[in-house]
Amino acid sequence: MGVGAGLLMTGGTAEAAPATRRVFFGAYTTWSGGAQGIGIGTYDTASGQLKSTGVIKGVVNPSFVIESRDGRFLYAVNETSKGEVTAINAGSRKVINKQPTGGADPCHLTLDPSGKFLITADYSSGSLSVFPVKADGSLGARTQKVQHKGSGPDKERQEGPHAHHIVFDPAGKHALAVDLGADSVFVYSFVDGQLKLVSTAKLKPGAGPRHIAFHPGGKVAYVANELDSTIVACGYADGKLTPGQVLKTAPAGGARNYPAEVVVSGDGKHVYLSNRGHDSVAHFAVNGSELALVGHTSVGGKYPRHVTLDPSGSFLFAANQNSNNVTSFAVDRATGKLTPSGTPLQTAIPVCVLPTRLG
Numbered sequence: 001m002g003v004g005a006g007l008l009m010t011g012g013t014a015e016a017a018p019a020t021r022r023v024f025f026g027a028y029t030t031w032s033g034g035a036q037g038i039g040i041g042t043y044d045t046a047s048g049q050l051k052s053t054g055v056i057k058g059v060v061n062p063s064f065v066i067e068s069r070d071g072r073f074l075y076a077v078n079e080t081s082k083g084e085v086t087a088i089n090a091g092s093r094k095v096i097n098k099q100p101t102g103g104a105d106p107c108h109l110t111l112d113p114s115g116k117f118l119i120t121a122d123y124s125s126g127s128l129s130v131f132p133v134k135a136d137g138s139l140g141a142r143t144q145k146v147q148h149k150g151s152g153p154d155k156e157r158q159e160g161p162h163a164h165h166i167v168f169d170p171a172g173k174h175a176l177a178v179d180l181g182a183d184s185v186f187v188y189s190f191v192d193g194q195l196k197l198v199s200t201a202k203l204k205p206g207a208g209p210r211h212i213a214f215h216p217g218g219k220v221a222y223v224a225n226e227l228d229s230t231i232v233a234c235g236y237a238d239g240k241l242t243p244g245q246v247l248k249t250a251p252a253g254g255a256r257n258y259p260a261e262v263v264v265s266g267d268g269k270h271v272y273l274s275n276r277g278h279d280s281v282a283h284f285a286v287n288g289s290e291l292a293l294v295g296h297t298s299v300g301g302k303y304p305r306h307v308t309l310d311p312s313g314s315f316l317f318a319a320n321q322n323s324n325n326v327t328s329f330a331v332d333r334a335t336g337k338l339t340p341s342g343t344p345l346q347t348a349i350p351v352c353v354l355p356t357r358l359g
Contacts (some may be wrong), residue, residue, distance in 0.1 A: 003021075004194050007308050010228070011129040012216060013224060014194045018042045019044065019045060019046070020038070020042040020043060020044055020045065020051075021042065021043055021310070021355060021356060021359050022042060022044050022355075022356045023040075023041045023042060023050065023317075023353060023355045024038055024039065024056075024065050024067075024074065024112035024146055024353075024354040024356070025038065025039030025040075025041065025061070025065075025319065025326065025347055025350050025352065025353060025354070026038065026039075026062045026063050026065040026076065026178075026306075026319075026350070026351050026352025026353075026354070027039060027322060027348060027349045027350050027352075028061050028349045028351065028353060029059070029061055029062070029143060030060065030061055030080070031136060031349055032089060032091070032207065032347055033108055033260065033324075033348060034046075034349050035055070035218045035347070035348040035349055035350075036055045036057050036059075036075060036348075037055045037056045037057040037058060037059045037062065038059050038062045038065055038088070039054075039055055039350070040052070040055060040056060040093065040348055041053050041054075041306050043315070043328065044342070044353065045145070045151060045312070045314075046125070047328075047342050048208025048310075048314070048315040048317075048328035048329070048330055048341040048342050049328065049341070049342035049343065049347070050326055050342065051315070051345070052285055052345060054093070056074075056088060056093045056095070056351065057082075058095055058108050059076055059078065059086050059088070059095065060078045060079065060080060060084075061077075061080055062076035062078065062079075062086070062352075063077055063079040063107055063231075063351050063352060064076065064077050064079075064107060064108050064109060064257060064306075064351075064352050065352055065354045066109060066111065066354065067090060067263055067354060067356055068090075068108065068111065068115060068133075068137065069111070069115045069182040070322065070358070071090060071093065071356055071358035072089070072090055072187060073085075073087060073088065073089060073096070073137035074088040074089075074090050074354075075087055075088070075109055075111070075118055075139075076088065076104040077107060077108065077109050077120055077201045078098065078106065079105050079106060079107055079123075080105065081104050081105060081106075081124070081303060082100065082263075083092055083100065083101040083102075083103050083104055083105055083106040083107075083120070083122050083125075083129075083132065083323055083337060084098045084099060084100050084101060084111060084134070084305060085099055085101055085118065085120050085139060086098040086227070087097060087133075087137055087139045087146070087269055089137060089205055089242065090292055090356075093167055093221045096137055096138045096139075096149065097135070097138045098139070099129075099131055099140070099141060099207060099229050100130040100138045100225055101120050101122050101142065101145075102122075102127070102142055103120070103122025103124075103125035103126075103127040103128075103129055103145065103163075103339060104122055104123070104124035104125040104312060105122060105124040105125070106120040106122045106123070106129070107110075107121060107122075107123040107133055107164060107232060108120070108121040108163075108164060108166055109121070109166065110131070110163045110168060110175070110192055111165055111166065111167050112172075113168060113172035113357060114131065116131060116133050116193070116320040117130055117131065117132055117190075117193050117210075118131045118133055118135060118223070119128070119131075119166050119175065119181070119195070120166070121164060121165055121166040121177060121178075121255065122147050122163055123162050123164055123180075123221050124162065124280075125146065125147075125150060125151075125163075126148040126150075126160055126163050126179060126181055127146060127147045127161075127163060128143055128144075128145070128146040128148075128163055128166060128194060128195060129142050129144070129145050129179055129197060130141065130142065130143050130144040130145075130146075130194070130231055131227075131281075132193065134324070135342070138170070141297065142252055143193060144193070144195060144222045146188075146195050146197075147162035147174065148179050148181075148186060149161060149175070149182065149214060149311055150179065150181060150182025150183070151181060152181060152182065152183045152205055152206055152227075153205050154210070155325060156209065156228055156263060157181070157208060157227060157348045158180070158181045158183070158206070158208065158227075159181070159268055161179050161181045161182045161183050162179060162180040162181035163177055163178075163179050163183075164178050164179065164180045164209070164210050164211065164226075164248040165177065165210065165211045165212060166178075166180040167212060167213075167214075167279070168190075168251060169214060169221075169236065169239075169240065170214050170216065170217075170218040170219060171218055173189070173190075173239065174189055174190070174198065174239045175188045175189075175190050176221075176241065177297065178209045178211060178212050178223065178334070179208060179209065180208045180209060180210055180227070183202060183203045183205055183206070183208065184201065184202055184203065184209070185200070185201040185202050185203070185208060185209060185212060185223065186199075186355070187199045187200070187239050187240065187241060194231050195337065198240075198270060199239055201234065201240075201241035201242065201243060201346070202243075203223065203224075203232065203338075204226055204228065204241060204246070205284065205322040206227055207227060207228045207230060207232075207311050208225055208226040208227025208228065208340040209224070209225050209226070210224050210225065210226040210259065210260060211223070211260065211261055211262050212224070212262070213262045213263055213264045213271070213303065214236070215264055215268050215286065216264065216266065216267075216268045217228060217268060217305060218236065219235065219236055219289075220235060220236060221233075221234045221236050222234070222262050222264065222271055222291070223243070223262070224249070224261065224262040224273055225259060225307050226258050226259055227258070229248060229250055229257040229258070229259055229275075229293065230246050230247060230248055231244050231246075231247050231249050231255075231259065231271075231273055231282075231284070231323070231335065232244065232245070233245040233246075233247075233261065233289060233290050233291050238339075244289065245289075245290045245291065245335040247291055247293060249273050249275055249278075249282045249283070250275045250278035250280065250282065250296070251296075253275040254277075254278065255278065256277050257275050257276065257277035257278045258260045258275075258276040258277055259273055259274065259275055259276070260267055260273075260274045260276055260304065260305050260306065260307075261273065261274045261277075261304075261305070261307045261308070262274075263307055263308055263309055263316075264286075264354060265309065265313055265331075266309070266313045268286060268332075268338035269285065269286050269336060270283065270284070270286065270294075270299075271284040271285075271291060271334075272284075272306040272307060272309075272316060272338075273285075273307075274299070274305070274306065274307045275296070275299075275304070276303045276304060276305065276321075277303075278295060278296070278306065279298065279299050279301065279302055279303065279320075280296040280298055280299055280304075281296065281297045281299055281307060281316070281318065281338060282295075282296050283296070283297065283327070283337070283338065284297055285336065286320035294336065297329065297338040299318045299320060299327060300318070300320070300325070300327040300340055300344055301318065301320025301322075301323035301325045301326075301344065301357055302320055302321070302323035303320060303321040303322035303323070304318045304319065304320050304321070305319055305320075305321045305350075305351040305352070306318070306319040306351055306357075307319075307352075307353075307356070308352055308353050308355065309331070310355040311355060311356075311357050312332070313331060313333065314328070314330065314331055315328055315329065315336055315355075316328070316329045316331055317329075317351075317353040317355065318340065319350040319351050319352055320350065321349055321350065321351050322344055322346055324349060324350070325344040325346050325347065326344065326345045326347060326349070326350050326353060327340065327344045327345075327346060328340070328342045329341055329342075338352065
């Protein structure tokens with residue numbers, strides 16, 4: 001088009017394609033050797049090489065971080081016994097405000113499709129908390145708290161409910177809350193800022209469901225089970241999740257394995273899951289409503305708590321909690337194969353990676 005390599009046409013003018021994009025790192029701050037707050041960095045859009053550029057201080061245990069739809073604001077859980085959630089201006093990197101969740105140890109959060117409400121999953125209390133989001137990005141006081149019920153056969157991990165993940169389905173009509181302690185996925189409608197339970201999907205007793213990811217088609221979702229090291233392909237329709245095929249996520253033998261994050265490629269052809277213990281990323285090919293294990297890629301670190309794909313789908317990043325590093329992998333868009341890319345970034349107790357959508 002006559003604009004040269006690395007240039008984009010925008011409104012009739014040529015602009016250089018970004019060579020780097022912003023990335024934020026969730027971490028633990030109260031642990032020995034912990035971080036000072038939310039890590040700030042960049043990654044090279046050609047190589048996936050990560051670089052640390054600073055930190056947003058004053059945010060305690062930001063173990064999961066998300067961004068607003070327009071990229072202007074960040075929201076982080078504060079995973080402590082007196083749980084809080086913090087709002088941050090992504091441009092100035094300044095804390096706007098924080099609110100108590102009313103629950104203990106919030107470990108995940110999401111925005112509703114309108115961006116006007118935020119919901120946290122509070123692990124230790126097994127509860128969900130809803131907050132209004134104001135125009136300036138700040139959070140209003142909690143308007144609803146939903147308490148899960150249930151337990152499982154693992155007396156150490158499932159003595160009661162443990163809400164671990166909250167996400168909306170692709171249609172934006174229902175919120176799904178994954179509860180490790182109750183061996184359940186609770187499905188809620190969300191109307192006028194209020195959660196209302198519409199169905200409950202029960203997983204195998206002792207499975208310990210942790211996270212869920214939807215296929216972009218919206219009719220299938222994949223649940224990562226932390227306690228029995230499995231992934232479950234589930235059918236989904238009209239607010240009802242139906243567990244189906246069950247596959248192991250790591251080879252038998254060796255260290256006990258605890259799956260953590262599950263993510264689906266944008267084209268819906270590949271599913272990736274982080275294995276803590278086996279210290280790998282399991283790669284599954286999507287075959288209709290089921291999965292087929294393709295193989296495992298060493299994560300290049302220890303205890304990969306979180307993996308995510310960058311917005312282009314060209315790179316996968318892994319936050320390796322117990323080796324204090326974040327590793328990058330180039331993604332073969334045709335085969336889904338992962339290839340280590342760049343030098344691992346050393347950073348204190350990383351447990352979440354957020355590559356921004358808008359650069």
